[in-house]
Amino acid sequence: MGTEKYSIGIDYGTQSGRAVLVRLQDGMEIAEHVTEYRHGVMDVKLPHLDKALGYEWALQHPMDYLDVLRQSVPAVMQAAGVEPADVIGLGIDFTACTILPVDVNLEPLCFDPAFRDNPHSWVKLWKHHAAQEEANKLNDIAGERGEEFLARYGGKISSEWMIPKIWQIADEAPEIYEAADQFIEATDWVISQLTGELKRNSCTAGYKAIWHKQDGYPTADFFESLQPAMRDLADTKLRGEVYPLGTKAGELQNSFAASMNLSPGIAIAVGNVDAHAAVPAMGVVTPGKLVMAMGTSICHMLLGTEERTVEGMCGVVEDGIIEGYYGYEAGQSAVGDIFGWFVDEQVPAYVYRQAEAAGQNVHQWLEERASTYRPGETGLLALDWMNGNRSVLVDTELSGMVLGLTLATKPEEVYRALLEATAFGTRKIVDAFHQSGVAVEELYACGGLPQKNKLLMQIFADVTNRPIYIADSVQTPAVGAAMFGAVAAGAEAGGYDSILDAAERMARVKEEVIQPIPENVEIYELIYQEYNTLHDYFGRGANDVMKRLKTIRSQSERKLTVQK
Ligand SMILES: Nc1ncnc2c1ncn2[C@@H]1O[C@H](COP(=O)(O)OP(=O)(O)O)[C@@H](O)[C@H]1O
């Protein structure tokens, strides 16, 4: 056994899971490994069945999550060459709200041949948006009943969250609702597999399942007003105590230890959410600092000392990120996904050829050319709602838009407009918090995007007029998860007694800070006013054309199906 101790953090993303082995003394990442999910995001069909899934569906395969444990963990152990006895804890973070129905043995219903042909038995990924109708009805009913919880979620519960997703199951597949012993977050399910028992965590319960530290879940009356079958949801299919972040969920079972090349019995922390785990990993343990986990989407995380009402935030949860503070979350449902869509679906062949000749990927090629434009020079303005709007409008039925196109418009100009649109979306969120009394003084960015796209980060600094600190790690949420693993292990075992202690020793950001450029700030302020006008016009009901088009689209879709 060596003198240095380590912890493992696993970040479960949208397309892959990544494990990192972290040294506890200083937070150094010793080794990392990525496992792509074999089944990725299932938004067209189930793996074994040639039947189309519905519009806006997004499912995952639970086996892919276990593959990450069995592939990435032994891979980091081998790469690092550390003794299993020196790894004292493990924590995970996950996309959320990503949920699944399980039976009494915590087996996913989709593993059962009796249920696997029913898409509702599978994991509903965070970006499954097909429960919008239920979310709309829930918000109306909660509003009419004067439910106090609405204010804690910015006035609206999103279709991405747990209760609309469960209600969709109860609506469309009552047999699955009935058969489910419990509905659980994927993060809690993976932990239950490692330890052998289910312990729900306070972060997903608080932000995604309308759970409150003092009040618990909404009342049975409220659930009954959604659907009579759901009356006892809180006491039955969501039952069980909810544990704060950093709690030891249990110990690693023998059955997993061998395949992961870890010692059985090491401390396993309760599950966590990707963006939330990233906050202490960037050393953010006080208010005023907005952490942006920037990848396919952006989650915005902020600490405050009071519970405030902020328009369109995803939620405020006491101790939801760091103990002793109110943790605030907001978000944009698509960011990297928008740039990815443009590169995959909208770029002409000559761009691909030139990028290849220059030894660049298409993003890099577009970024390099887009950087030569000054703010405003493209004459374009876009709305970043290709996957709906999570904050501040909380409406998945909105869609994207690019204004100002001419016959001379170049691909790199549209790319730049899309980068700018996502920055304007973040600016709306920053303003919503700041103007509601939850201060935002500086920004902290982690995730894949800050490392990949410098122009994007400069635009974010210019549009928000705030400095941006960048994580000194590509795997920040995983490092945060490892920190919580070390807290679960405790100081006596070589870990830490609190997340504050862990953050003091392990958190890291890059020295270079991205500062706003005053002349860019000035021009972007003008363009942001135009963005605001479009935002309110299309997003607040003055012109519901985006929704009407979606309705026409789904009506046409139905006719086509009938004609077939
Ligand atoms: N150079 C780039 N500039 C902007 N976006 C990029 C670039 N390269 C990849 N992307 C986008 O980044 C996203 C992946 O981000 P990442 O943080 O790695 O993943 P995740 O969100 O799954 O954690 C994808 O949506 C992809 O389209």
Ligand SMILES: O=C(CO)[C@@H](O)[C@@H](O)COP(=O)(O)O
């Ligand atoms: O919504 C949350 C967290 O609350 C995220 O898990 C979700 O946006 C997915 O994040 P990624 O884009 O995969 O980083």
